[in-house]
Amino acid sequence: METTQSDYSIYRQVVTQLMNDQEQLPSLPMLTLEIRQALARPEVSMIQLVRLIGKDPALSALLMKYASSALLRTRLAPKTLQDVLRVLGMQQVDRVVMLHSVKSLFVLHSPGHKLLFVDAWQRLILKASICGFLARKVGQVPADHAALASLLSEVGSLAVLSAFKGGDLVPTPARYHSLCQAYGKSLGVMLLKKWTVDEAYVDIVREAGNWTLQRQRQIELLDLVNLSLFHAIQVADHGSDLPALTSLAAYAKLNGSHNEVAADGSLALVSQHWDEIHELAAVLR
Template identity: 30%
Template sequence: MEAPNTSLAPEALRFALYNRFLKGEAKVPQMPESLLRVRRLLNDPHASLERLARTINSDPPLTAWLMQYAESPLLLGFRPCTSLRDILSRLGTRRLHNLVLCFGMRNLFIGKEPALQRVFRARWKAALERAAYAAALAEASGLAEVDDALLAGLLQDVGSLPLLAELERWPQKPRGEAALHELCEHLSGDVGVVVMTVWKLPTVMIECARHRRNWPREHIGKADLADLVQVASHLAAPVDEQPLATLPAFQRLRETCPGLPRDPSQLVETLVDGLARWRLLLGSRMSVSPGAAPGNGSAPFLPRA
């Protein structure tokens, strides 16, 4: 395959990179192997719950994370879960699929360059914070299922992962972290749409990536998941040029969920307890070590913000 032209201006570089993804010349990451195994079983009408439990048990960190999720207030019922089989039965097919993909996301980037690793870790840390806000906001508003919001928050910037991996083939381009982040900000949404389309994820998830920085976005009807994730993203990392109170997504969310505080600062106060819980869940087993290359199958700890 012909090597990419590395002597390009920033705008031309962005166009060239995106074209490589559209043409299939740049590598789109495969779904996490743990999810592929679970997907095959979930699609097999003859697969038993016991077989599914054995498959998940073969991945101890994933098993521990699912058990921790099952202890959240969302799943606490009158009868406690005493086994992984009980947990899987309570989670259900769609929720299990979402949670396994959430957990597997942390190992999708396999770059070796320190500069690219640093940017990946920063963006993954931001994704965890955005997902925590999205889950807490879904829990408080009832607008979406919490696991859908959790996954959408993590996937909103998924396009950055293959972008950073592809840049290893462009060694002459600057490796300044600010420039790399700017490149991701420009292209992550478009590349994320490509990635999630290849993965055959629901359109509602794809739209969250497509509109990740489309702050003026307008649409007819009630607030949707993309609106919720936009608000969560703004709460996690406020955008100076677009105050939350004037964000169309926030205005639709308030109209759709009148029980939510109308004042942004009061909304943050409402989310405090839920946010702490989701930060704990996401930070405990889904972070990437500052000293280890992502993608090595481990799940070391990165201190939470």
């Protein structure tokens, strides 16, 4: 049945109510806050951190997988959580903790909501993996920093689903996409401010998808996020109305070894390394 304006207005009303009552937005889990606070303390011991992180077996497993992944290419795979902390360092651990937490924040109220969430999460993880891969290849920005920024840049899309408290109101994929377009950025900014994350991530939410913005000559975090966004859209929707890759401000900053364009209009650097990108996505998923 064709969607009427009055039909769509019901969904808009639900999301608007969420934005007007920000207490309903998900908070970071208490354990995540404890880990992040501990990581920020210079005097914290390795034993204390291992004990704290070990309370979440899924997080411990993710950190082990991430520290052993192709993204880092360590000589010897870490065997213990203590090894992982040494390999990654405090900043990387903090970012992986955030990556892990985001997925668990959103309570889904029906199989229909779960399908929308899973589809969105798969796309966000692929985009984050492209971003992390590009960061490692291009340099300038740590790969884990780029991956987290890419994921958080669209966290508002996940927050849209948290507006639907009952299982009886499930937007179609097209309606969900429209809601994300209308409210995703605003919700993303609200969430990240609530979580008191680095202001750099909030700025990324605001500017992601601004293809022509150029603030400095050297490639920066936003450029990597926009390049990954471009490729994720291209993968998800071949007929989308994307600009030419070569018109992006981010593309102009790539040097000669990284700026080759493949026949499909993507970066050859991406199209020739999908195996590595999907390997990272498997770790983060």
